[in-house]
Amino acid sequence: MKTVRLRDIDLAVSDQGSGRPLVLVHGFPLTHAIWDEQVRALAPGRRVLAPDLRGFGQSGVTPGRVTMDQFAHDLAAMLDALEVAEPVVLAGLSMGGYIAMRFFELYRRRLGGLGNQSDPVSGWGGWLDDLWLAGDGAG
DSSP states (O other): OEEEEOSSOEEEEEEEOOSSEEEEEOOTTOOGGGGHHHHHHHTTTSEEEEEOOTTSTTSOOOSSOOOHHHHHHHHHHHHHHTTOOSOEEEEEETHHHHHHHHHHHHHGGGEEEEEEESBTTTBTSOTTTTOBOOTTOOO
16 A cells, blocks of 8 residues: 555555556445455556545544545545546446546546446446446546
8 A cells, every 4th residue: 555645634545557547436434445356357457546535444534524525636636646647547336436426527637437336326237337438538
Protein backbone atom coordinates (compact mmCIF):
# COMPACT_ATOMS: atom_id res chain seq x y z
CA MET A 1 0.00 0.00 0.00
CA LYS A 2 1.11 3.49 -0.81
CA THR A 3 0.04 6.55 1.10
CA VAL A 4 -0.60 9.79 -0.77
CA ARG A 5 -1.10 13.14 0.91
CA LEU A 6 -4.21 14.95 -0.23
CA ARG A 7 -5.29 18.41 0.87
CA ASP A 8 -6.24 17.44 4.40
CA ILE A 9 -5.74 13.70 4.69
CA ASP A 10 -3.47 10.76 3.99
CA LEU A 11 -5.11 8.32 1.58
CA ALA A 12 -3.95 4.69 1.39
CA VAL A 13 -4.01 3.15 -2.07
CA SER A 14 -3.03 -0.18 -3.58
CA ASP A 15 -1.15 0.58 -6.81
CA GLN A 16 -0.36 -2.53 -8.87
CA GLY A 17 0.66 -3.22 -12.45
CA SER A 18 1.23 -0.88 -15.37
CA GLY A 19 -0.65 0.26 -18.44
CA ARG A 20 -4.06 1.88 -18.84
CA PRO A 21 -5.27 2.79 -15.33
CA LEU A 22 -8.28 1.19 -13.69
CA VAL A 23 -9.58 2.64 -10.40
CA LEU A 24 -11.67 0.34 -8.17
CA VAL A 25 -13.78 2.06 -5.49
CA HIS A 26 -15.09 0.00 -2.57
CA GLY A 27 -18.47 0.34 -0.91
CA PHE A 28 -19.58 0.91 2.67
CA PRO A 29 -18.23 -0.31 5.12
CA LEU A 30 -15.50 -2.10 3.16
CA THR A 31 -11.89 -1.37 2.16
CA HIS A 32 -9.70 -1.80 -0.90
CA ALA A 33 -9.32 -5.48 0.10
CA ILE A 34 -12.73 -6.27 -1.44
CA TRP A 35 -10.96 -5.93 -4.81
CA ASP A 36 -7.92 -8.17 -4.05
CA GLU A 37 -8.91 -10.92 -6.51
CA GLN A 38 -9.66 -8.42 -9.29
CA VAL A 39 -6.37 -6.62 -8.67
CA ARG A 40 -4.44 -9.90 -8.93
CA ALA A 41 -6.27 -10.86 -12.12
CA LEU A 42 -6.07 -7.47 -13.87
CA ALA A 43 -2.71 -6.01 -12.77
CA PRO A 44 -0.68 -8.01 -15.29
CA GLY A 45 -2.31 -6.03 -18.11
CA ARG A 46 -3.01 -2.62 -16.63
CA ARG A 47 -2.35 -0.32 -13.68
CA VAL A 48 -4.95 -1.03 -10.98
CA LEU A 49 -5.55 1.53 -8.24
CA ALA A 50 -7.72 0.53 -5.27
CA PRO A 51 -7.86 3.20 -2.55
CA ASP A 52 -9.19 3.02 0.97
CA LEU A 53 -11.66 5.89 0.95
CA ARG A 54 -11.44 8.67 3.50
CA GLY A 55 -12.44 7.22 6.88
CA PHE A 56 -12.01 3.58 5.84
CA GLY A 57 -9.21 1.03 6.19
CA GLN A 58 -5.74 2.54 6.35
CA SER A 59 -6.77 6.04 5.22
CA GLY A 60 -7.13 8.94 7.58
CA VAL A 61 -10.34 10.11 9.20
CA THR A 62 -11.60 13.69 9.17
CA PRO A 63 -14.22 15.18 11.45
CA GLY A 64 -17.76 15.76 10.29
CA ARG A 65 -19.73 14.49 7.36
CA VAL A 66 -18.13 13.29 4.13
CA THR A 67 -20.13 13.81 0.94
CA MET A 68 -20.04 12.03 -2.42
CA ASP A 69 -18.48 15.25 -3.78
CA GLN A 70 -15.64 14.99 -1.24
CA PHE A 71 -14.99 11.35 -2.11
CA ALA A 72 -14.95 12.24 -5.84
CA HIS A 73 -12.56 15.15 -5.19
CA ASP A 74 -10.34 12.77 -3.19
CA LEU A 75 -10.15 10.39 -6.16
CA ALA A 76 -9.15 13.24 -8.48
CA ALA A 77 -6.51 14.42 -5.99
CA MET A 78 -5.24 10.84 -5.65
CA LEU A 79 -4.83 10.62 -9.44
CA ASP A 80 -2.93 13.92 -9.39
CA ALA A 81 -0.67 12.76 -6.54
CA LEU A 82 0.08 9.53 -8.42
CA GLU A 83 0.71 11.51 -11.63
CA VAL A 84 -2.05 9.73 -13.57
CA ALA A 85 -2.75 12.08 -16.46
CA GLU A 86 -4.49 9.76 -18.92
CA PRO A 87 -8.21 8.93 -18.70
CA VAL A 88 -9.00 6.11 -16.27
CA VAL A 89 -11.59 3.39 -16.20
CA LEU A 90 -13.45 3.81 -12.90
CA ALA A 91 -15.49 1.02 -11.32
CA GLY A 92 -17.44 1.28 -8.09
CA LEU A 93 -19.21 -1.20 -5.84
CA SER A 94 -22.34 -0.12 -3.94
CA MET A 95 -21.50 3.27 -2.35
CA GLY A 96 -18.43 3.27 -4.59
CA GLY A 97 -20.86 3.31 -7.52
CA TYR A 98 -22.41 6.52 -6.24
CA ILE A 99 -18.93 7.98 -5.90
CA ALA A 100 -18.07 6.86 -9.43
CA MET A 101 -21.21 8.54 -10.79
CA ARG A 102 -20.36 11.78 -8.97
CA PHE A 103 -16.79 11.58 -10.30
CA PHE A 104 -18.29 11.21 -13.79
CA GLU A 105 -20.36 14.37 -13.25
CA LEU A 106 -17.43 16.39 -11.90
CA TYR A 107 -14.44 14.99 -13.83
CA ARG A 108 -15.85 13.51 -17.05
CA ARG A 109 -12.72 14.42 -19.01
CA ARG A 110 -10.64 12.20 -16.72
CA LEU A 111 -12.68 9.10 -17.61
CA GLY A 112 -12.17 6.57 -20.36
CA GLY A 113 -14.84 4.24 -18.96
CA LEU A 114 -17.22 3.81 -16.05
CA GLY A 115 -18.61 0.69 -14.39
CA ASN A 116 -20.91 0.18 -11.40
CA GLN A 117 -22.00 -2.92 -9.55
CA SER A 118 -24.77 -3.48 -7.01
CA ASP A 119 -26.26 -0.02 -7.10
CA PRO A 120 -29.61 1.38 -8.28
CA VAL A 121 -28.07 2.40 -11.61
CA SER A 122 -26.89 -1.05 -12.74
CA GLY A 123 -28.71 -3.55 -10.53
CA TRP A 124 -26.99 -6.78 -9.54
CA GLY A 125 -25.16 -7.60 -12.79
CA GLY A 126 -21.44 -8.28 -13.09
CA TRP A 127 -19.31 -5.14 -13.12
CA LEU A 128 -17.57 -6.04 -16.37
CA ASP A 129 -20.99 -6.36 -18.04
CA ASP A 130 -21.92 -2.90 -16.74
CA LEU A 131 -18.92 -1.03 -18.18
CA TRP A 132 -20.08 2.21 -19.77
CA LEU A 133 -17.75 4.06 -22.05
CA ALA A 134 -17.54 7.75 -21.24
CA GLY A 135 -17.32 8.56 -24.94
CA ASP A 136 -14.90 11.19 -26.08
CA GLY A 137 -14.62 12.72 -22.61
CA ALA A 138 -16.47 15.85 -23.65
CA GLY A 139 -18.43 17.66 -21.03
